[in-house]
Amino acid sequence: MVLTPMGLRFRGRLLPCAVGRGGIAADKREGDGATPVGVHRVVGLLYRADRMARPAPWARPILPGDLWCDESGHPLYNQPARAPLAASHEALRRADPLYDLVLLTDWNWPHAQPGRGSAIFLHQWRRPRYPTAGCIAFSRADLLWLAARARPGTRLLVPGALAGRLERRAAVARRE
Template identity: 30%
Template sequence: MPLLSFPRLPLGSFALTLALIASSGPALAADAPASQPWRDARQLVLVVTEGWDATDATLQRFELRDGRWQAAAAAAPVSVGRHGSAWGLGLHPAQAQGPQKQEGDGRAPAGVFTLGEAFGYADKADTAMPYRAMQATSYCIDVPDSPLYNRIIDTRTEGEVAAKGSTEPMRLDLHNKGDVRYREGLVIGHNPKATPRAGSCIFAHLWRTPGEPTAGCTAMAAETMDGVLRWLRPDARPVFVLLPRAEYARLAHDWQLPEAVR
């Protein structure tokens, strides 16, 4: 979700930390707890921030090879919500400690999530993921009381009234003076049951300017997004993981995530 520009915080040495993620970390394979809904994932997009209030982060892709997570690309800088991150609703168990994602809080949802369809301004994209070309009539509904909450709709089929109150036109270029942010993107599967006021319309999308925080999405350079889109395969059951570094260190073993080497 795009919003105003805020200053970048320094990444410090954390980019180097993620660049050294070990290929010997535990795998999401047969030894993963049966209760983990993401135990069959063979691709993982990992975003780690410096803390709950950090707006800068690092993104790295991993794939399961020979039963272990191995880096599929170098780490790249991304930005998250203008107020940082908070626990979202996804595949992971509920977490009592830490902020909880709410509609309009300016925080990116933390946890483990499915990756849904790709979308963009073009008629097609270089990706194996399901792709939806956005139209001037495409909106994501961020109105908590709407029966279409947290869904992308087309007013040509749903009617103009369905988008009443929505602040998320999906053709930002047409509605916001050529805005490029939704030129390429991916739906992050936060709040799949559309729990009212738990947060909506969470995407991975392009930066408008490098390092600009968002209203709750994860934003990145075009080359980073292009690499993610080309790499993703639906049959690999890809997941998106966003965590502050302290929570990542606490949960990496139990959640069978790649383990960072310090």
């Protein structure tokens, strides 16, 4: 998988996508809204079993109480967690469809460095090209296609040459 200004290239297809509202950044920090530059790997696949069939044999269902810790100083920072959790976190089981299907990446994982950012996922977009908090987002159909073909260890290249280039696109999409 290679991120380009036009979308994500994978297996001969170009999938339109959205990136973080902070654009692409070589110096990713928690809360900056940026998608990090680098060579990342797919390390997990989560899905809502109450909303869709298992997208791949290695997918794990998202259960009630599944969380992702995003509190920089916490021992579970950038790790899955279970409710209740007093630390700052994201609920993986959401009312909206954004996390019905989630490919997890190895950004700042498995040994997270505090403040480097957390929860860089590939997930469904809110609407076409609408910026994320740092993830890469797709239409539901394209995400299902991607999840059926990606495997653990699949590489995701976010080129450094994109740093600073996609912020303008993110700003335009926010205004639309």
